Amino acid sequence: MTKAIVPGSFDPLTNGHADVIARASQMFTKVYVGVAHNSAKNYWFTLEERIALAKESLKQFPNVEVVAVEGLLAAWCAAHEVKVIVKGLRSGQDFEYEYPQAVLNADLAAVETVFLPSNPQLGHISSSIVKELVSYGGNVENLVSKTVFAALKRRLETN
């Protein structure tokens, strides 16, 4: 059984993320979606909210499980016998950002990172762009799940 993890901040999960996760779910018997903390980021949603939104948006995939990854991703992988990390790549810039993490995670826990090229129709989507658009009143209905769309609307109303 080959288990993989798709880690990220998922603040919030976008259709781009969901596409990578759906493709990974066809390649591996079990796919964890690891909702993690990136110390460089200020989040719109708490860890619990990001997990709940990802769970609801991905419930149609029976071999996908959303989990919290607290602490080092490599340590989580070692503890759960996960040997593969899957990341989506939208651009060369993404690769520059991902490459050192992939090397580090391989060094720390012998975990390989597999990169999936983003679907060309979704490669422009990022959580940051979604939040930027929403905060200026843009419509992001086609970029995120219905659940995430509703959560973004609620978030704006309470700000």
Ligand code: PNS
């Ligand atoms: O969606 P993001 O914010 O680009 O995802 C980055 C994330 C959360 C996957 C990365 O920061 C991470 O793995 N954080 C967990 C802590 C960790 O292991 N840091 C060292 C990375 S080599």
